[in-house]
Amino acid sequence: MEPRTTILGLGAAGIRTLTYLSERSPREVSLIGIDTTPARPKAPGLDHRIALVLLPPADGLDETGFQLSALLQQESLEELLDEDTSLVILVGDLSEPLVKGTLPVIAQVVQQREIPFLLVPVTAQVPPESTLPTYFNGLLLAAGELSLAGAESAPPAESTLRACADRLELLLEIYQPLSPAVSIDFQDLLFMLKKGRYFLLAKGMGAGPERSEQALKQATEQLTAVPHPALDWKSSLILLTDGPAKPQTIGEQRKAFMAVKKFFTDRGSELQHVKVGYATDESLADRLSVFLLLAGQPIPRTEA
Structure with missing residues (x-):
């Protein structure tokens, strides 16, 4: 059976990254966007989109508020991760309250299904190890751009999002090559997820x-x-x-x-x-x- 990968794009940056990925990757992946605007149409290239139900006050919602909102939508998340899902990849700006708040809820759903969970920050800078969540199997870093000094405050540029889409496409190429690879398959990637916490591609x-x-x-x-x-x-x-x-x-x-x-x-x-x-x-x-x-x-x- 071919491995089924679900990629979740959190917030505006995560969804834009998945849109760029959909423009170039012919591989079989499920692309799901999660944000907070009910009236916004599904972004181009996405298979599904979840609009979080915001608890008042909607303006300036903090990390805890987003976590509660995600809990209200947990059933929708569970429905999108079917029993055949082999890997969940989450893409987002780790400095956004929406991302930090919804991560624990998504992780709980994924862990209940015992699905490997890979985190891909859209920005080159990620929080220090001491502040990173412990519930994901690995974090894919940006080769040549990595800094663990702190999170970026400004929204990521479009070029940064395109670079993140490039990393995702390369990751898919490792275990889903357009021409079948000899001696490397999805099980090798799972083995790597067990052996490492940080990944470079x-x-x-x-x-x-x-x-x-x-x-x-x-x-x-x-x-x-x-x-x-x-x-x-x-x-x-x-x-x-x-x-x-x-x-x-x-x-x-x-x-x-x-x-x-x-x-x-x-x-x-x-x-x-x-x-x-x-x-x-x-x-x-x-x-x-x-x-x-x-x-x-x-x-x-x-x-x-």
């Missing part, structure tokens, strides 16, 4: 005699641009996709493995689990693409 593309070097350089540069050092990386999924004009070689697969191993070693981490898969995409011709998904845990702080 990167993609590189190369052509010509040095295509694997080019692709790996692009991907690892995205990973090395992440400024947060206090993560202990544990696991990785690697997906190499070639075109029909030039199939990938075992040597190229080995180079990808060694590049990931070096990334771990340079950060004082030990690569405990790695899975390499490969696929073919007719549109790539003689090019090679490399997808990297890394999982890590926060390094515990030591008291002085």
Whole structure:
């Protein structure tokens, strides 16, 4: 059975991100928007939309108020997550009271169904680990842009939302490639969710005699641009996709493995689990693409 993924977009930023995703991704996913405007029509590309019933006062509703509003709509949430749902991804601006208030309610529904739960902030900045909720399986970070210093106060720009949609599409590509991948499937992603709390995703593309070097350089540069050092990386999924004009070689697969191993070693981490898969995409011709998904845990702080 094919894995079924439900992506929830919370608030205006989350819904806009899903709209961008729907414009480019042909994969089978269910896109659901949750906001507070009953009169607003369903956004383009969404399969469903839930309008939270606001408790008075509607203006300036705080986190607790949104949580109570979400509780009133809990039955609607339960109806949209059917028994075949394999993964729930929640997208939103973590600084919004609507997102912070509805997260616990959604998490309760998801946990009751024992469905893996991945959180994807639309902004590059996310709250410190000590303030993050504990009820999600993992958090997908923005490679090259990450800062754990605090939450952004201004609404995210459209370019930021498009970048978030790009990350979501890459995540889907890992376990739902348009051409079936060999040796990587949805169970590998579930294994990663059990091993890590933070996730980084990167993609590189190369052509010509040095295509694997080019692709790996692009991907690892995205990973090395992440400024947060206090993560202990544990696991990785690697997906190499070639075109029909030039199939990938075992040597190229080995180079990808060694590049990931070096990334771990340079950060004082030990690569405990790695899975390499490969696929073919007719549109790539003689090019090679490399997808990297890394999982890590926060390094515990030591008291002085």
